[in-house]
Amino acid sequence: MRETLLQVEHLKKVYESSTGNVEAIGDISFSMSAGELVCIVGPSGCGKTTLLKCIAGLLRSTGGTVELDGKRVTGPPPNMALVFQEYGRSLYPWLTVRGNVELPLKHKKLSRVERDQLIDDALEAVGLEQAAKSYPWQLSGGMQQRVAIARAVAYQPEVLIMDEPFAAVDAQTRADLEDLVRRLHLERGMSILFVTHDIDESVYLGERVIVLSKSPTWVQEDLTIDLAPERDQITTRALPRFTELRTHVYEQVQRAKRGQAVRPAA
Numbered sequence: 001m002r003e004t005l006l007q008v009e010h011l012k013k014v015y016e017s018s019t020g021n022v023e024a025i026g027d028i029s030f031s032m033s034a035g036e037l038v039c040i041v042g043p044s045g046c047g048k049t050t051l052l053k054c055i056a057g058l059l060r061s062t063g064g065t066v067e068l069d070g071k072r073v074t075g076p077p078p079n080m081a082l083v084f085q086e087y088g089r090s091l092y093p094w095l096t097v098r099g100n101v102e103l104p105l106k107h108k109k110l111s112r113v114e115r116d117q118l119i120d121d122a123l124e125a126v127g128l129e130q131a132a133k134s135y136p137w138q139l140s141g142g143m144q145q146r147v148a149i150a151r152a153v154a155y156q157p158e159v160l161i162m163d164e165p166f167a168a169v170d171a172q173t174r175a176d177l178e179d180l181v182r183r184l185h186l187e188r189g190m191s192i193l194f195v196t197h198d199i200d201e202s203v204y205l206g207e208r209v210i211v212l213s214k215s216p217t218w219v220q221e222d223l224t225i226d227l228a229p230e231r232d233q234i235t236t237r238a239l240p241r242f243t244e245l246r247t248h249v250y251e252q253v254q255r256a257k258r259g260q261a262v263r264p265a266a
């Protein structure tokens, strides 16, 4: 059995402000094993980003706990990497692609040779060897997002957190980036927690899809995606089972939006 990597227990988040409190997360519990790729979907505004920020130690929860590798998360854990939707803002325009990938490695005690190996390997993994000396602003949106992914790969985190990473790229680039994520997961065993608005994307990518209720949020369903690990944009998406799963998740999200799902007794 795979060991538990991430454990979220009764997480709660209330935003307090002068205009009133917002109970964003009601009570979320789930766990994720090492080497898993888990997708999270839910209605707009249900607290997906809030959840990821709490998991990443960027936001203090109001209640409950997050543990990574058995250690309580109270601030950004060193063994976690994040990739967000806004690739333009996550890359430093004055650094080359190589410089951007190298940056977080400076916090690790590595020799020059080890660092160079990690950077070369990561750039190769995302297919950007030729662009190492370019600057981010010289690249397309999809390529910039590859740089952000290469940076995470080179860092060798225990878990990679991705928040709507492909929402701002065109459909063809998105499909390519989805396949890149699948490959990193399959070939390198990367543990990935992936938030998306796109139901088809969640089923195509995930080994599990967690459906969140609307705010104040709880886990409405934790669904195993029983598709073969080797996936392909054409054949996998054409499978009857793929259609069944995406229809099921779609219906669950619709129920969540309408607030129709019944929360199981604790």
Ligand SMILES: Nc1ncnc2c1ncn2[C@@H]1O[C@H](COP(=O)(O)OP(=O)(O)OP(=O)(O)O)[C@@H](O)[C@H]1O
Pocket (backbone or CB within 6 Å): 015, 016, 017, 022, 024, 043, 044, 045, 046, 047, 048, 049, 050, 051, 215
């Ligand atoms: N800093 C904040 N102060 C007050 N309320 C907030 C704050 N950030 C988020 N919220 C509220 O918390 C709830 C959850 O927001 P969050 O951005 O986490 O949802 P989301 O599921 O990621 O949204 P989307 O699907 O639109 O990206 C929303 O009602 C939002 O208005």
